Amino acid sequence: MPETATRRIRWPRRPRLEMLLLGLVAGVGLTLLAGLVVVPLFAGDDGIEDGELVILSGRDEGQGNQRQALVDQWNALHPRNPARIEEIAAGADAQRSEMVARAQGGGKGDADVYNLDVTWTAEFASRGYIRDLDGADTTGYLPAPLQTCRYDGHLWALPFNTDAGLLYYRDKLAPQAPKGWTQLVASVQQALGRPGAPAAGYAGQLADYEGLTVNALEAIWAAGGDVVDPHGNVVIDSPEARAGLTRLATGLTAGTPQVILPDSLGFDELGTTQAFAAGRVLFMRNWPVAHRALDPPSAGDSAKALDFAVTRLPGPSALGGQNLAIAAHSRRPRAARALIEFLTGERSQQILFERGGFAATREIVYRDAEVIQRYRYAPTLLEAIRDARTRPVTPHYAQFSETFRALVRQALADGGHLPPDAKPRLEAALQGYKR
Incomplete structure (x- = not known):
């Protein structure tokens, strides 16, 4: 595929019931989930593909393995689309090299979602390794983290977590x-x-x-x-x-x-x-x-x-963080998008910050009283993120x-x-x- 190629896909509207249940499940503990009768959210002819979803990511540096906890919540709600995190246990440069190698390998049932460093978006987009997310709802994201998801006039990812020195x-x-x-x-x-x-x-x-x-x-x-x-x-x-x-x-x-x-x-x-x-x-x-x-x-x-x-x-500060993008060769791009939207949603972002210490990409999380009480630096961090600058954007x-x-x-x-x-x-x- 030429480096300038883009992946386009027409996305279906998210059912209102699905959105309500996502908020409900994200707000309860896993212990409670075990006692719930979970309604499959993608039943019917809605264009969502069945099958496992693989998230290729670096090591979880947060507290309490909260990324996995969120994936567990997703799995409880989506038995037809169970997700798993495949970690690359290496430094940032080695992570990028392995993700590039996997992307160049043509998929072969490999990753569906890449957890990319904010500096890698342009490279993965320009080389056709990821699909665009044009048309996704970007309401509520902080402008600086969201900007790292854009390249060449398109949206290629959604911000998973952010960072500022x-x-x-x-x-x-x-x-x-x-x-x-x-x-x-x-x-x-x-x-x-x-x-x-x-x-x-x-x-x-x-x-x-x-x-x-x-x-x-x-x-x-x-x-x-x-x-x-x-x-x-x-x-x-x-x-x-x-x-x-x-x-x-x-x-x-x-x-x-x-x-x-x-x-x-x-x-x-x-x-x-x-x-x-x-x-x-x-x-x-x-x-x-x-x-x-x-x-x-x-x-x-x-x-x-x-x-x-x-x-x-x-x-x-230089802006840090990670973005979630759909792998170009994913056989389940619509399901992968739904997973990304779940992981970057307001409630998921609050859980990741409040329990895991990952700086949220949505401003509303920084107004939460418990977040402010637990992380006394949260207001200062929000100011730093607003003023942060991106490193040079280049493939x-x-x-x-x-x-x-x-x-x-x-x-x-x-x-x-x-x-x-x-x-x-x-x-x-x-x-x-x-x-």
Whole structure:
């Protein structure tokens, strides 16, 4: 199939009874479900195909295996369309490689639904690996996560969960949340001179993986720069973009105070969380999942000894998350769409956030009193998601990210100075070439 091919399908209207029962079952526990007489929702000639549905996904990083719990609810309601999650137990790059390989294999009874990282939508759409979802009801989704489901004028997925980076800080040492990088550095200079202060001011994810791409983009955005503008032009050679990289390089340079912990060059999210928990840094950039590790709901008051607070980053966050898309070779595309709509519905999104810790893609969930009580960072996270920016949208994102990271590593080793060929190398990467 040519890379520009699209998969089109005419979708039937969802029966009103089905929608009512989906809301009912999503709102009750699995114990209650066992005692219910479940009416098959797809009985009759409604165009919904029978058979098992397979969701190909990375590992569930949430609490209590809530994705599986939702699939169990779906299965109780849809005995003719039982679903199962097939996990790829590997990092993000390996997950993408396996999903691409499976998609290129022509289906052969393989996955019906892909759980895609938000940066993969354009690639899977342009190569004909997924079917479009044009005409789907998109009411109630947050605009930024929904935008990651669009490419080339079409809707290709629905947002399953979203994410935005947050700034964690020790509020006893830095009682006021910094409003920008300059204030953050000032807080570091003031706090690190005290007895018992941390070894450094800030830690992020600067190891050679997608975390470095995200952290470098956020540093550039915080300085008012960009790497790829909205028209697809590479603008990394602007003074603002260079200033963002210079901030990182200068912060990593040995000094008193030490603004950025040098070990950040080898940190992923876990390493950064461990450094913050151990008291080695005053500030930490991380995803909301770190909050669960630092302040687990089951830990009671013991976790409060960390005395940390959460605020927004000095600039926009890179938008994270995952989207659900229908595999092009699925033999049950209508049933797959119904499953996606169930998993991304309002009640399912509340369960995933409230019980699993997955940031919801629907704004109404953030207004729920129990969600706010359980996740004290929820209002701040909602603001961060609204202000978050997407990484460059390109079918060749993997090549772009690899090239960008190589350039950033060179800049960090050279005082923030980019190599002279930075712009043409990124322009080639956006077209899928390595220069």
